[in-house]
Amino acid sequence: EVQVVESGGGLVKPGGSLRLSCAASGFTFTNAWMNWVRQAPGKGLEWVGRIKRKIDGGTTDYAAPVKGRFTISRDESKNTLYLEMNSLKTEDTAVYYCTAWATYWGQGTLVTVSS
Amino acid sequence: DVVMTQSPLSLPVTLGQPASISCRSSQSLVHSDGNTYLNWIQQRPGQSPRRLIYKISNRESGVPDRFSGSGSGTDFTLKISRVEAEDVGVYYCMQGTHLFTFGPGTKVDIK
Numbered sequence: 281e282v283q284v285v286e287s288g289g290g291l292v293k294p295g296g297s298l299r300l301s302c303a304a305s306g307f308t309f310t311n312a313w314m315n316w317v318r319q320a321p322g323k324g325l326e327w328v329g330r331i332k333r334k335i336d337g338g339t340t341d342y343a344a345p346v347k348g349r350f351t352i353s354r355d356e357s358k359n360t361l362y363l364e365m366n367s368l369k370t371e372d373t374a375v376y377y378c379t380a381w382a383t384y385w386g387q388g389t390l391v392t393v394s395s
Numbered sequence: 396d397v398v399m400t401q402s403p404l405s406l407p408v409t410l411g412q413p414a415s416i417s418c419r420s421s422q423s424l425v426h427s428d429g430n431t432y433l434n435w436i437q438q439r440p441g442q443s444p445r446r447l448i449y450k451i452s453n454r455e456s457g458v459p460d461r462f463s464g465s466g467s468g469t470d471f472t473l474k475i476s477r478v479e480a481e482d483v484g485v486y487y488c489m490q491g492t493h494l495f496t497f498g499p500g501t502k503v504d505i506k
Contacts, residue, residue: 315495317444325436325444325487327495341494344396377443382434382491383455385443 282306286378289389296368300389302361302378309359310334313381316352316363318374319388328376331361345371368393397421397490399498407506414475416501418488423468425492432491435464435473438500439484447486448473480505 288300304312313336316328329342331352340352351364361378368391375388398421408414424431435448446455448464451471461476475482483505488498 317495317497324485324500325438325489325497327497330494343494379444382436382446382449382489382495385445387443 282384284378284380284384284386286376286386286389289376289391291392291394292368293395294368294370294393296393297364297366298368298391300363300365300376300391302363302386304359304361304378304380304384307380307384309380310356314352314354314361315379315382317377317379319377320371320374326374328363365391370394397424397493397496399488399490399496401488401498401501404499404501406501406503408478408503409506410480411477414478414503416473416486416488418466418471418473418498420469420490422493424490425468431467433464433466433471434489434491436487436489436497437484438487439481442484444487478503478505
C-alpha cells in the first residue's frame with residue numbers, strides 16, 4: 281500500500297524557519313520525481329518546487345515566490361523528502377502537500393506564519 | 396512561465412447530467428519527448444488532491460469511466476458523462492511539461 285505522510289508543520293513567526301518532512305512507502309522512492317505543492321486557506325493549488333531522482337541528477341527547481349528561501353532535499357536511505365523553509369512570510373501560510381509524480385499525494389501538513 | 400486557465404470556474408450540475416470543463420495553456424504542452432503532460436486533479440471537500448487523468452486522456456486506476464479527458468496542444472477538456480454526488484469538489488487542470496502549473500480550479504456542485 282502506498283503511503284505518503286507529511287509532518288513538521290506548525291505555527292512560526294514571520295522571518296522564522298521550519299523544516300517539513302515527507303515519508304514515502306509502497307513505491308520506489310528512488311525512481312520518483314518528488315514535488316511540494318501548497319494550498320493557502322480557501323485557495324487553489326500552487327506548485328512549490330521539485331527534486332528529480334538521483335539518476336537524473338537530483339536537481340531542484342522552485343516556483344518564483346519561494347526561490348532563494350526554500351530548499352528541497354531527499355534522503356534515499358530513509359525514503360524521505362524534505363522542505364527547508366527560511367525567511368517565512370505570512371503569505372506562506374498554507375497546507376503543504378508532498379506528491380510523487382502527481383500520482384501519490386499525502387494528507388498535507390499545515391504551516392501558519394503569524395506573529 | 397506557463398499559465399493555465401479554466402472555464403467555467405463554477406459549475407452547478409444536475410445529478411445524472413453531463414458536465415464539461417475546459418482548460419487552456421499559454422503555450423504548447425507537447426514535451427520534447429513527444430508526450431503531453433496534461434493532468435486533471437480532483438479535490439473533494441476536506442480531502443487531499445487526487446489525480447484522475449494523466450497525459451490528456453489516461454484514467455488512473457480506480458477512476459470511474461464516466462470521467463474522460465481529451466484535447467491537444469493548448470486546449471483540453473474534462474468530461475463527466477453522468478454526474479454523481481461523489482463528484483462534488485474542485486477540479487484542476489495541471490501541466491507537467493514545463494515544471495508544474497495548476498489552473499485556478501473549477502468548483503462542481505449539485506444544483
